[in-house]
Amino acid sequence: MTARTLAWRAMTADPARATLAVAGVAIIGALLFDMLLLSRGLLVSLRQMLDSAGYDVRIVASEGFPIRLPVDHASAVAADVARLPEVRAVAVVRTDRAILFGRGDPIEATLLTVSRGAEAQAWRLVDGENLPADAGSPDRPPPAVIDRALAEALGLRPGAPLWLRALLQGEASALPAVRFRLVGIAEFATAESGDHTVATTLDGYRRARTAGASDDAADVILAASRPEVGAARAAAAIERARPDVRAFSNDQVVARFNENGFAYFRQISVVLSSVTMGFAVLLVATLLTVSVNQRLGEVAALRALGLPRRRVAAMLAWESACVVGLGGALSIPLGWALAVRLDHILRQIPNLPERLHFFVFEPELAAWHAALLGLTAAAAAAYPVWIAARLPIAETLRQETIS
Amino acid sequence: MSDHSGTSARVNGRASAGPDLTPRADREGTAAPGRAGGRGACIVEASNLTRVFPMPSGPVAALRGASIRIAAGEYVAITGPSGCGKSTLLHLLGCVDVPTSGSVRFEGRDVAGLSESERARLRLMRVGFVFQRFFLLPMLDARENVELPQAEAGVPPAERRRRADELLAYVGLAERARHRPAQLSGGEMQRVAIARALANRPALLLADEPTGELDEETGEQIAALFDRVNADGTAIVLVTHNLQLAARAGRRLAMRGGRLEP
Numbered sequence: 001m002t003a004r005t006l007a008w009r010a011m012t013a014d015p016a017r018a019t020l021a022v023a024g025v026a027i028i029g030a031l032l033f034d035m036l037l038l039s040r041g042l043l044v045s046l047r048q049m050l051d052s053a054g055y056d057v058r059i060v061a062s063e064g065f066p067i068r069l070p071v072d073h074a075s076a077v078a079a080d081v082a083r084l085p086e087v088r089a090v091a092v093v094r095t096d097r098a099i100l101f102g103r104g105d106p107i108e109a110t111l112l113t114v115s116r117g118a119e120a121q122a123w124r125l126v127d128g129e130n131l132p133a134d135a136g137s138p139d140r141p142p143p144a145v146i147d148r149a150l151a152e153a154l155g156l157r158p159g160a161p162l163w164l165r166a167l168l169q170g171e172a173s174a175l176p177a178v179r180f181r182l183v184g185i186a187e188f189a190t191a192e193s194g195d196h197t198v199a200t201t202l203d204g205y206r207r208a209r210t211a212g213a214s215d216d217a218a219d220v221i222l223a224a225s226r227p228e229v230g231a232a233r234a235a236a237a238i239e240r241a242r243p244d245v246r247a248f249s250n251d252q253v254v255a256r257f258n259e260n261g262f263a264y265f266r267q268i269s270v271v272l273s274s275v276t277m278g279f280a281v282l283l284v285a286t287l288l289t290v291s292v293n294q295r296l297g298e299v300a301a302l303r304a305l306g307l308p309r310r311r312v313a314a315m316l317a318w319e320s321a322c323v324v325g326l327g328g329a330l331s332i333p334l335g336w337a338l339a340v341r342l343d344h345i346l347r348q349i350p351n352l353p354e355r356l357h358f359f360v361f362e363p364e365l366a367a368w369h370a371a372l373l374g375l376t377a378a379a380a381a382a383y384p385v386w387i388a389a390r391l392p393i394a395e396t397l398r399q400e401t402i403s
Numbered sequence: 404m405s406d407h408s409g410t411s412a413r414v415n416g417r418a419s420a421g422p423d424l425t426p427r428a429d430r431e432g433t434a435a436p437g438r439a440g441g442r443g444a445c446i447v448e449a450s451n452l453t454r455v456f457p458m459p460s461g462p463v464a465a466l467r468g469a470s471i472r473i474a475a476g477e478y479v480a481i482t483g484p485s486g487c488g489k490s491t492l493l494h495l496l497g498c499v500d501v502p503t504s505g506s507v508r509f510e511g512r513d514v515a516g517l518s519e520s521e522r523a524r525l526r527l528m529r530v531g532f533v534f535q536r537f538f539l540l541p542m543l544d545a546r547e548n549v550e551l552p553q554a555e556a557g558v559p560p561a562e563r564r565r566r567a568d569e570l571l572a573y574v575g576l577a578e579r580a581r582h583r584p585a586q587l588s589g590g591e592m593q594r595v596a597i598a599r600a601l602a603n604r605p606a607l608l609l610a611d612e613p614t615g616e617l618d619e620e621t622g623e624q625i626a627a628l629f630d631r632v633n634a635d636g637t638a639i640v641l642v643t644h645n646l647q648l649a650a651r652a653g654r655r656l657a658m659r660g661g662r663l664e665p
Contacts, residue, residue, distance in 0.1 A: 001547065001554040006540075013542035301538030304499045305599070306527025307555050308520050394500035395456075398490055401535050401611070 003311060007318030010291070018323070021287045025327025025373075026334055028280040032273055033335030033369050034342065034359060039269035041360040042262045043254055049355050050250040053189060054121040055091060055222035056231035059238060059247045071245060074218030078115065080242055081223055086234040089224040091118030094205060094217070100146075100198060101163035101177060102154025109150060109196035111166060112188070113205035118222070121189065123199060127151075128158025128184030131201050142204030144180040150196040151185045158184055164198065166208040178208050194350040223247070265358070277376050284323055284380035288316060292384040296391065297400035303393045313385045320381035321374075328373040332366070422569035424635040426475070426529075426606035445511075446529075446606050446638055447496050448472045452505035453661075454491050465491040466502070467661035473607065473640055478633040480652035481642045481663070488661040489642035490611050496640060497530050497609045498522045510606065527556055531600030531637070535612035537592040539584040545571060545595045546580040552602045563602075570598035574628060590621035597628060601637065608632060610641035614648055626651055 011018045050056075059081065061069040071077055074092050082090040091114055098111040114122045119130060123145065131143050144162055146154075156162060165177040180200065188197045200208070225234030231249035238247035248256070258266075292299065299312055339359035346358045454466040465488040473479060473496070481489050494500040495507055498514050499522075507514040509525060517525065526532075539548045546567045553563035571580050574594035584592050593613060600608055610629070614622035626648045633639050633653075641652070649655050657664045 001551055006542075009540075009542035297536065297538050298540055301532070301534060302540075302551075303523070304497065304526065304532050304534075305552050306523050306525075306530070306603075307552075308523040311555065392500075394491070394494035397494070397499075397534065397611075400538075401490075 003314035004318045006315045007322055010295075010315070011319055011322050014291075017287060017291065021284060021323045022327045022330065024283045025280055025324050026330035028276050028283065029324075029328045029331025029369070029373060030335035030338055031276045032280070032372060033331055033365075034339045035269045035273040035276065036365045036368055036372075037335075037339050037359040037361060039266050039273075040362065040365075041358045042265055042356065043258055044360040044362060045355070045357040046257060046262075047250065047254050048360075049189075049353060050253060052121075052355075053222065055089070055224045056250050057087075057223040057225055057235045057238065057247050058250075058253060059221040059223060059242075059245050061245060070217035070219060071221055072217050074221060075216050077242055077245060078218075078221050081221065081238050084234070084237050084241055086225055086229040086237040087223050088226045089117070091115045091121070091222040092218045093118075093122075093220050093222060094202075095219050096205075096209065097167040098198060098208060099165045099167065099177075100150070100154060100196075101165075102156045102160070104153055104155050107150060107153055107196060108167070109146070109198050110192075111164070111205065111208060112190075112197055112199045113202050114199070115202070119199075123186035123188045123197075125184050125186045128182070130184055130186075131199065132183075141179045141181045142200055142207055143183040144204065145184040145186045145199045146182060147188055147191060147197050148185050150198065151182070153196070156182050158182055162198075164208055168209065180204060180208075189355065191354040192350075193347055193352045193354050221245075225249075273372070277372060280324070280373075280376045281379045284320055284377070285383050287323070288320055288380060288384040289387065291319075292316065292387050296396050299388050300391055300393045300396035300400065303391065304397065309389045312388045316385045316388055317378070317381045320377045320384075324373050324377035324380065328370065331373075332369070336361070421573040421635070422566060422601075424601055424604060424632060424637050426604055426637065444475045446473050446475055446477075446509070448508045449492070449496060449502075450506050450508075452492070452495055452502045452507070454488070454495065454500070455503045464661055466495070466505075468505070469658075469661065469663045470505075471496070471656070471663060473638055475606065475638055476633070476636060477638045478629075478651075478653040479638075479640045479656065480649035480654070481640065481656045481658055482644065482646065482649045483642075483658035485644075487658045489658050492658070492663075493609050493611050493640065493642050496607070497532060498526055499532075527552060528603055529606045531603075531605040531608040533593070533596050533600050533608065533610040533613045533641075535615040537584070537589075537596045537616075539592055539595055539599070541584050544581050544583050545576060545587065545598075548584070548595055549598045549602050552599060556603050558603075566602065567598070570601055571595070573601075574598045588621070589617050590624055593617060593621075593625050594628060597625070597632065601632065606638060608637050608639045610639065610643075612643055612645075613641060614643065614645050622648065 059071065059077065061071045078090045078092045081087055094113045096111045097108060099106050099108050116133065126148060131145060141161065160182045162180040162182045163177040164180050191197055223234060223238065225231045231251065235247035235249045302312060343357055343359045449469065449471050452466050452469045453464060455462045455464045469492055481492065483489050495502055498509060501515060510529065514522065543551065549567035549570055550563045553566060568580060571577050574597055576591060576594055579587060579591060587595065614625050617625060622645065629639055629641065630651055643649055
């Protein structure tokens with residue numbers, strides 16, 4: 001009859017107490033699990049988002065990344081970068097704001113254009129056709145692809161005319177509306193929650209900006225390194241070739257976010273994880289201590305019969321492990337369901353990339369969760385084990401008999 | 404009517420059929436060489452014991468120079484008023500407590516020289532305890548309660564189950580082996596507790612007010628069981644207020660103010 005068997009029997013002998021304890025640990029464990037998912041969720045999600053674009057180097061103008069300034073002379077920069085042996089592909093990304101007119105009310109959206117060949121990474125066509133490869137006749141309205149929600153809001157389908165007026169920063173929006181033709185509906189990789197996107201060709205972009213189209217600026221230039229070179233070496237080569245820009249590998253971008261904005265989530269996660277673990281320790285320790293105090297006579301009798309301290313201690317430690325183990329197992333699905341709900345709520349924050357998630361599962365988090373709960377079980381068992389181990393046998397038997 | 408004559412009438416062999424209650428040969432070195440043996444050999448010898456308990460109102464001496472020698476196969480009853488130190492003496496004889504002064508030698512070994520784990524091992528293998536309030540584990544059935552000390556002693560599962568069943572049959576509870584303590588009467592629980600105390604074939608059975616929670620008829624049954632256990636070779640020391648129970652012992656001692664009187 002092992003300590004584990006005795007612990008299990010002791011636990012199941014009082015189903016109400018065991019249920020309360022397991023339910024409490026399951027809820028606390030779920031919160032702990034969510035804190036772990038949150039601690040690195042944004043970073044992992046950001047990394048996945050960056051990698052999914054198919055480019056592993058980002059070229060920007062300013063020193064103070066991630067605050068972005070436009071990259072001037074983007075076409076020339078892109079051409080220089082494309083010539084580097086370390087670089088496999090280059091894409092220029094330009095964005096602006098625009099107001100679109102359809103059948104319903106005017107709607108503000110992000111106006112996006114990417115260099116040819118990068119469309120597949122920027123959006124996925126779900127209806128109609130993609131932007132044509134050739135520039136098209138100057139007499140013909142330029143083509144546009146919009147997101148599904150925008151199409152529904154404007155009441156448009158592929159083939160319909162679309163009027164678009166660009167909004168230029170720092171300038172009065174006196175630009176005339178330009179007629180486009182809607183060729184397709186797509187899901188955009190860089191879509192932000194609460195915002196809409198309209199993509200067009202570089203020609204369409206310039207025609208929309210008309211009078212403001214004097215510059216050749218880009219928000220960001222993306223580069224894909226050659227596999228045998230790697231992103232870090234490609235970024236260094238780009239900065240050597242063009243000292244007027246800064247190039248960051250995806251690793252470096254994630255590292256910068258980790259040091260800056262996302263560090264808050266990690267700190268919050270650490271604090272809340274500690275608090276939840278503290279609650280778990282208190283809950284299990286209290287229940288076990290009450291249980292031990294109710295069984296002092298039995299414990300003293302077991303010791304009198306010759307069961308050594310370590311056996312009694314092992315029994316209580318196993319009892320703690322059973323409670324925390326069962327609660328911990330239940331906490332995973334519970335925590336996951338909670339994480340899905342919380343993630344949905346947090347992703348309602350405006351201007352957040354739609355593909356960015358706050359709660360992201362990684363296999364090693366399950367191991368961390370198990371390890372932290374194991375630590376919790378050990379800490380929770382410490383006090384009741386100490387009570388049982390230090391119990392004066394004779395005195396306890398006498399007290400229990402008198403009482 | 405059970406035999407009330409004490410040890411002398413039973414010195415030749417076991418008095419009843421059933422499980423082997425002969426104290427096991429000491430194979431673990433818990434006894435000094437050559438000291439554990441047949442009837443008449445000394446099991447435990449306490450000399451000039453004092454036990455002082457620190458209390459908020461000042462130290463209280465529960466024992467004041469008590470001495471006693473228990474031989475193998477003996478049946479000793481200790482009576483006396485509440486608070487006279489009976490239970491304290493029992494705990495010292497059973498190695499669950501240590502004296503403030505004086506010495507306890509169990510099968511030739513000075514208990515003061517044993518570590519806590521060595522004393523636990525000695526209790527497990529050489530001493531059986533029966534408590535007034537039984538202290539059975541409520542989550543285990545009768546058989547499992549009896550198996551528990553054997554499991555701790557490393558007895559293989561099949562063997563300990565067989566012995567537990569034999570012991571439960573011996574105490575008249577063969578049909579109740581799968582019942583938990585909550586499903587048993589007070590007398591039945593005490594009989595399970597006696598079976599548990601005998602599980603590892605102890606040299607000495609210590610009983611602290613074993614009939615204190617039982618009615619007269621049930622107490623009589625338990626007393627008869629003690630007679631039988633003693634007749635089958637186990638030395639017994641019991642402390643009790645029950646003079647009828649004490650009268651069945653071969654040797655009766657009275658205790659007053661922490662001292663033993665013949």
